[in-house]
Amino acid sequence: MKPVSKSNRSKSKKPVRALDFGDRWDYAPAPESVRPKIKKQYELFIDGEFVKPHSSKYFNSINPSTEERITRIAHGDKSDINKAVKAAREAYDKTWSRMDPRERGKYLYRIARLIQEKARELAVLETMDGGKPIKESRDVDLPLVAAHFFYHAGWADKLKYAFPRRDPQPLGVCGQIIPWNFPLLMAAWKLAPALACGNTVVLKPAETTSTTAMHLAQILQEADLPPGVVNIVTGEGGTGAALVEHPDINKIAFTGSTEVGKRIAASTAGTEKKLTLELGGKAANIIFEDAPLDQAVEGIIQGIYFNQGHVCCAGSRLFVQEGVYDQILRKLRTRIATLRVGDPLDKNTDVGAINSKEQLKKISSLVQCGVDEGASLEQSSCALPEKGYWFPPSVLTDVTMSHRVAQEEIFGPVLSVMTFRTPEEALQRANNTPYGLSAGVWTDKGSKIFKMAEKLRAGVVWANTYNKFDPTSPFGGYKESGFGREGGKHGLSAYVRL
Ligand code: NAP
Ligand code: MG
Numbered sequence: 001m002k003p004v005s006k007s008n009r010s011k012s013k014k015p016v017r018a019l020d021f022g023d024r025w026d027y028a029p030a031p032e033s034v035r036p037k038i039k040k041q042y043e044l045f046i047d048g049e050f051v052k053p054h055s056s057k058y059f060n061s062i063n064p065s066t067e068e069r070i071t072r073i074a075h076g077d078k079s080d081i082n083k084a085v086k087a088a089r090e091a092y093d094k095t096w097s098r099m100d101p102r103e104r105g106k107y108l109y110r111i112a113r114l115i116q117e118k119a120r121e122l123a124v125l126e127t128m129d130g131g132k133p134i135k136e137s138r139d140v141d142l143p144l145v146a147a148h149f150f151y152h153a154g155w156a157d158k159l160k161y162a163f164p165r166r167d168p169q170p171l172g173v174c175g176q177i178i179p180w181n182f183p184l185l186m187a188a189w190k191l192a193p194a195l196a197c198g199n200t201v202v203l204k205p206a207e208t209t210s211t212t213a214m215h216l217a218q219i220l221q222e223a224d225l226p227p228g229v230v231n232i233v234t235g236e237g238g239t240g241a242a243l244v245e246h247p248d249i250n251k252i253a254f255t256g257s258t259e260v261g262k263r264i265a266a267s268t269a270g271t272e273k274k275l276t277l278e279l280g281g282k283a284a285n286i287i288f289e290d291a292p293l294d295q296a297v298e299g300i301i302q303g304i305y306f307n308q309g310h311v312c313c314a315g316s317r318l319f320v321q322e323g324v325y326d327q328i329l330r331k332l333r334t335r336i337a338t339l340r341v342g343d344p345l346d347k348n349t350d351v352g353a354i355n356s357k358e359q360l361k362k363i364s365s366l367v368q369c370g371v372d373e374g375a376s377l378e379q380s381s382c383a384l385p386e387k388g389y390w391f392p393p394s395v396l397t398d399v400t401m402s403h404r405v406a407q408e409e410i411f412g413p414v415l416s417v418m419t420f421r422t423p424e425e426a427l428q429r430a431n432n433t434p435y436g437l438s439a440g441v442w443t444d445k446g447s448k449i450f451k452m453a454e455k456l457r458a459g460v461v462w463a464n465t466y467n468k469f470d471p472t473s474p475f476g477g478y479k480e481s482g483f484g485r486e487g488g489k490h491g492l493s494a495y496v497r498l
Helices: 078-094 101-117 119-130 134-155 183-196 211-222 239-245 258-268 293-304 322-337 357-372 423-430 446-455 488-495
Strands: 017-019 044-046 049-051 058-063 068-074 173-177 200-204 230-232 251-255 274-278 284-287 317-321 376-380 394-397 414-420 438-442 460-463
Touching (some): 044 211, 068 211, 078 173, 078 200, 119 134, 119 183, 119 211, 134 183, 173 183, 173 239, 183 251, 211 230, 239 251, 239 258, 251 488, 258 274, 284 293, 293 322, 293 414, 293 438, 317 322, 322 376, 322 414, 357 414, 423 446
Parallel strands (some): 173 200, 173 251, 200 230, 251 274, 284 317, 284 438, 317 414, 394 414, 438 460
Antiparallel strands (some): 044 049, 044 230, 376 394
């Protein structure tokens, strides 16, 4: 890799400690060889067809690791949203809600199998468009995408067992808005339960990562899904709001920033629209002195640096019990220095590119703010490519609870480290945030795990592991992290009327 552009490292006057592992030997490059077929331009997917946008406008989708244009994406406006909602309503009334649930299940199985068949190509595309390492998209995202369709396919004709003595009925037309950090996986989280329960959908992908959604549209066509059951309307501003405000929508599901989530909550208030929100997080990872320390460090690294910290449940705050603080920090520094940052398509890469220029700016400015407020910054001295959007894996110490970096979501490869003495203090500090999506506890003692899990105000608590997902397990937040659950039986209830 070419030597470093220093541009996106901290410009503070306070010295930044460089984390370096000395003379380490390098792996030979191992670039992914599969190349997906990418069209020059993608249209909207409405009523089973690819159609040109009403505005005739297109926007670029960029590869954030090279800043090269991958393709052009159609910009859908209000008139396209109207068309899509109309198609979804018709499909709901005439086909999908009336179909034998076993038949609906068969479509979902077919979609799941097609995703498996094309998994490699989809993973490469996800990595090119979003910047995440191929290791992640290939080994985590895509298997989970297929698993979500398989899991919900199984529920389609068994809903009355999920809700015994009730009569679960679909809601109607669902508007779903998804973020850029897990583009296909978020599409699967939203589409699979909605379809299994007999709803139809208008989906709005994130503007920086719409390409795999359009490949999913091709898969839906290939699976012969009846026209209008799923409509995908891409756009870069105004499209999401038009969907949320459409009067003929029965349910809105949104994953993204708390700010937009609040706007959506305000705009759906007083309407009949059902709403689920999955917003940001500021997860605490808590390490007790009795924890298996090496395992804990590995979990922490995975929880914040893999995927560039672009994870709403990223373990961005680390609370270490005082007695092992020095030891943990030493181990962390060594491990951070060996993280491989660079070409996301290289199979050895741990940390890929930041999703967009805007996100890079946001990360840099929040880290700078942390330094200005008195935190000490340590950064990997790894070489960063000249082109693209990169941020070196970073650690902030001397952080206090009132610092912005301890309170706000950074959504980047930045860990804020703090300490605690007693379990009570750890709980009090971990819960001291407007968010409540996830948390991690590292200890050798089962009783401590239960005690902490019970009192942590977080939707998910992982114990001696981190960022593990499964379609059978519900996911969602407390407080400003949102409401409603996705996955498992709980997730189904967001898409039925009982
Ligand atoms: P964002 O602002 O939350 O979401 C943008 C999406 O929401 C776009 O698709 C946009 O569609 C739509 N939208 C905007 N205003 C809307 C409105 N009033 N009604 C309905 N939809 C609306 O995400 P971002 O700007 O990409 O990221 C900002 C921050 O969000 C990140 O830094 C990170 O902290 C957080 N984030 C969280 C998650 C998560 O998983 N919880 C994921 C990604 C990002 P249009 O383009 O059509 O307006
Ligand atoms: Mg992109």
